[in-house]
Amino acid sequence: MSSVLYDTPGPRAKRRNLILSVVFAVVLVLALWWTWQTMSDAGQTEGAKWTPFVEGAAWTTYLLPGLGNTLKAAALAMIIALPLGAALGIARMSDHKWVRVPAAVIVEFFRAIPVLLLMVFANQFYSDYTGIESDSRPLYAVVTGLVLYNASVLAEIVRAGILSLPKGQTEAAQAIGMRKTQVMTSILLPQAVTAMLPAIVSQLVVIVKDTALGGAMLNFTELLNARKTLAANYANVIPSFIVVAVIYIVLNFILTSLASWLESRLRRSKKSTGAVLGAEEVADLNAPGEVVGVHGADPGARAGGGTAAAQGDGRTPH
Amino acid sequence: MFDFLEGYDVLGAFWTTVQLTLLSAVGSLVLGTLLAAMRVSPVPLMRGFGAAYVNIVRNIPLTVIIVFTSLGLSNIFGVALGAADDFDTKFFRLAVLGLSAYTATFVCEALRSGINTVPVGQAEAARALGLSFTQVLTLIVLPQAFRTVIGPLTNVLIALTKNTTVAAAIGVAEAALLMKEMIENEAQLLLIATIFALGFVVLTLPTGLLLGWLGKRLAVKR
């Protein structure tokens, strides 16, 4: 824990913490109780609104196909965006200007446009210039929009990861006679990906959530869009939103847990330089924008920060 | 080709987008800092609450959160934010609330990473001087943390700018709602979408460049 920030509690501090905890808990319980009461008064907890979710049809007709489409779009977008993002990130650090500049322009441009509009354009593009069947075109459009945007963000994450590696890695690799490509693909990139894994996973969570954008305008029947039809049938808007929100939370929780597990494995294996950043430490990178990260710009800062990160991070005790 | 633009207040709609962005930015900064403080605080229950809040809210699509402010907070819980009789103001404020609640999770995590970059010695020295947790945090750690995370916070701000489009779902008259209305009336999906895409590029690119420059200037040199 962030015990660096405060002394080990003595008897008085312990008492104070206990009082604070109790007060906080009481307030929390009261708030929850009030929420439940108001919901009941508004008739949102009555059985008829919830029974559809324990019967089969609500799931088989609406939610499961919707969830299937969400997962399909998210999985495709991840599989394509990851390598593309890595390629763009590397290209942006190229020694050649004619590679570096276009990569930078692509990254900046696609990060600036709302993903929904990217999807709309992609939909029209596929309709005008390809023979993709109209059944599957919304899926392609959604995946394309997600890939363009998230590859740009992932590119920045990968770049920040590579910049955060100690210079000695590159120098040592060059000293044993490796070419530029070799240095990148077998020394820098694997370490950068390992180090940036938490940030990458946060971005994957964004992909899962953003599949929902395709529903309204493109007629892509993902989970949130399927909910709309469900609620029109059962007249249970609020319960349907709650159920769908819970599904998203569980889905993303599984994704992040998987990442934590992967991270701890990589950390244990000690095959990397041990430079796996704390999960929280780089979570900020999941938003778009200028990601010459906290440590990225200055490798010197990395060393100092790394220790603090390892100690100060709740979820990754070390 | 562009004569259909007549009668639509495109600039006014983008002005609302800017207002939404700025107010939510302030809101999420305050709430996010509070959450970050909770997550590093000595009280276990607060730490737990902070972690639970971040992990739940961050994993829900923003649309769901924004719709919840309207159908849940306003309709069921009667939250009116001081504007019960003026729906335009009410839903604008609810949208700010929803955007702040969502964005705060990202601000919180960015700040925590910033706190982690402050060398341990700083906090130890502060404690050795006898400063309390609140003092260590507000006087020593947070000021340094904020300066280091300007970069990540810029990303959050740009994402926030684009996320304000979701407020259209509860009828806040910002850019995305006007776009929806224009599409409904004019049957010109692509042209209209292009105009609004450019509008967002104009808003977000300078923000990124300006704050990127600021971040480099204010960075803590170590």
Added chain:
Amino acid sequence: MKLRKVTAASATAFVLALTATACGGGGSDSGSGGDKITIGIKFDQPGLGLKTPDGSYTGFDVDVAKYVAKELGYDEADIEWRETPSADRENALERGDVDFIAATYSITDERKEKVDFAGPYLLAHQDLLVRADENVTKGEDLNGKKLCSVAGSTSAQNVKDDFAPKANLQETGTYSECLDGLASGAVDALTTDDSILAGYAAQEQYKGKFKLAGLELSNENYGIGVKKGETELLDDINAALEKMVSEKAWDKAVEDNFGPANYENEPAPKIGDIVQ
């Protein structure tokens, strides 16, 4: 070893991605023509176009579309239903995703520039749905009331721009979302086309709770949208619609779908007779 594995894994992923993209490239041609007919409807509008839990489709638009398809020589089994959200209707026709659209599609001049309309097959009016124990008699009564409608819809714009600029308007994603608020008293009325309102009011969960106010705040001529220039299809659809009215199938469809919610439908409109 580990590092090489990571590289290999990313390479595999890349190849997979390429194949995934490549697979879609050679897809076959889209719906129109052949044995199947693709029809665009709403999926979430009780009384007009609704996808029910058993996977079938009900509603007035659906019945009209089925009748037209039958007249065009398609069995019910040959119909492929496609959801066409409001924003995507013109483009869906232009791209040929659907053969025709029957989805609460009001005929307007702007839309006529993009697509052709058969019909109209129903004259609807913007109206109010209020709680069964309340009365609203004219549009001006709305000022100061709390209304609810779908964000960006024509109905919502009409309220704001024309007949009740001082009314408070709550905007939502779908009409279903307005109904909870109407039931609980958070809003006083839901406003959109009376046909849509009647569909909701006739739903089991809401029976007896709401009624239509009976105001005729606007004229909405529902037409069947077809791709611009497909005159042959247009004429066939018009003929089918005329037959549907003369065979009284039209009346039956109105009766079946709009139910007992104080909804007084207009008589079947004449083809090409657009009420401004």
